[in-house]
């Protein structure tokens with residue numbers, strides 16, 4: 001099963017859908033237009049059952065095979081949301097909304113899963129049930145979690161779930177996957193340092209929050225470098241240092257630090273949280289200041305299941321002749337919530353030598369569509385052979 005001819009035929013049509021999504025990006029849960037088009041197209045394709053409004057703006061479609069005697073039910077998931085970025089591709093199909101952009105290729109993911117749904121509803125060449133899942137708010141909103149909280153897995157009886165993301169740097173249409181932990185847990189912290197504001201010319205009468213916060217930034221570097229086993233993975237990044245005054249002659253009363261923590265296992269995640277809180281409190285105390293720390297747990301580690309990963313790689317190999325081992329990725333992915341509920345696998349499809357995802361010059365390469373659609377179709381047809 002190399003690339004299916006049907007998807008080469010459908011390429012202009014699926015490309016047109018993809019470019020329409022690209023021109024009309026929507027953020028987080030606000031994917032009303034995209035979800036509306038998805039539901040409308042699924043109806044046109046003759047998909048058996050369509051439900052909107054799961055996880056606020058998610059869409060679920062059911063496609064029954066020619067027979068369903070196997071009793072198998074497989075979920076295939078795509079994400080629909082864009083990013084708050086000013087597009088700089090100069091493409092004819094560039095975003096029509098300044099400050100919003102499909103810079104992660106979710107336009108391509110949605111179009112590819114729609115293409116696969118159209119093909120699967122036409123051919124029904126499998127014994128079982130496919131559930132196509134279109135989720136909002138992958139980029140930080142936890143749309144996948146909200147769909148799970150709405151009973152996605154139980155309500156549709158999903159037994160296994162599969163996801164796909166394009167990736168620049170992997171040759172176009174080639175695949176890469178990784179067994180076990182694959183994408184990192186992504187947590188956020190915010191530390192508010194409370195000192196004693198005052199005149200910059202009278203530092204002895206103030207408790208200088210900028211000096212205290214600067215010590216914290218330096219000390220936080222030791223969580224990864226000194227507290228953590230160097231053969232394991234951890235990122236602690238301070239990404240924002242904000243004072244309440246921009247004046248040249250004021251010692252601010254408050255400084256707020258923000259940052260992110262990326263981990264690949266539970267123990268490291270807990271250790272990092274403990275150390276961040278301890279460092280903030282200890283340094284504040286040493287300088288007579290106070291530190292309020294809020295630590296927000298985000299997406300969990302995304303863990304591929306072994307059996308489904310091997311199967312997903314087999315399907316990819318049939319299409320592209322090979323499936324590479326992907327490296328660990330310290331980014332987050334909210335498909336992690338679905339993989340916490342059901343076994344499954346998440347694969348990368350190559351976007352070729354393009355700007356990286358989340359870059360203003362990134363664009364999904366439509367020539368990856370036949371390979372991506374063939375993989376979706378192959379998951380259904382090979383896992384549930386007719």
Ligand SMILES: [Zn+2]
Nearest residue numbers: 104139357358
């Ligand atoms: Zn992204």
Ligand SMILES: [Zn+2]
Nearest residue numbers: 104105106165
């Ligand atoms: Zn993405």
